[in-house]
Amino acid sequence: MRQLTPSDVEELENELRRERATVLEAIRAHLAGRDEDQQRELINYFADGDSRAAAEQLSETELALLRHSMDELEAIDAALKRIDFGVGGLCAVCGAPIPLPRLRAxxxxxxxxxxxxxxxxxDIAAPRPG
Ligand SMILES: [Zn+2]
Structure with a gap:
């Protein structure tokens, strides 16, 4: 399997930044119409499970969508951090290059x-994000 070239990694980084913007936009849309205190409480809720009261203002569906967006954001940030460390596009478990089609998808x-x-x-544990 061929190694990722610097331009592959650059393409990956650009794609991650685009996705990050889309996910952030989705999170903002979920939070729109709430005042700043409520938004902060909701973000804290997802960050460390605090502020249950804030979460209770949302429907199950809204919560699930928001949770999904937050998970995506975490995964994207972890991938960007791996690029910063020079291991972007490499498997976090075995270190082999992740095939480009998989990274593109x-x-x-x-x-x-x-x-x-x-x-x-x-068989093995999932790598911790970040
Ligand atoms: Zn692997």
Whole structure:
């Protein structure tokens, strides 16, 4: 399998930044119409499970959507951090280059397909984001 070139990594980084902007936009849309205190409480809720009262203002669906966006944001930030550390596009488990088609389909992928399958089968632990 060929190594990722610097321009592959640059493409990956650009894609991650685009996705990050989209996810942030979605989060803002979820939070729109709430005052600043409520927004802060909601963000705290997702950051450390605090402020249950804030979360209770939202419907289950809204909460699930917001949770999904927050998870995506976390994965994107972890992938960007890996690029900063010079290991962008490399599997966080075995260090092999993640195939480009996989990165194009899911730029925030942290593992190669083989390791992903082992994680899903419970053979190995998932890498911690970041
Ligand atoms: Zn791997």
């Amino acid at each position: 899911a730029p925030a992928s942290q593992t190669c397909l083989e390791c992903q399958q082992k994680i899903e089968a419970g």
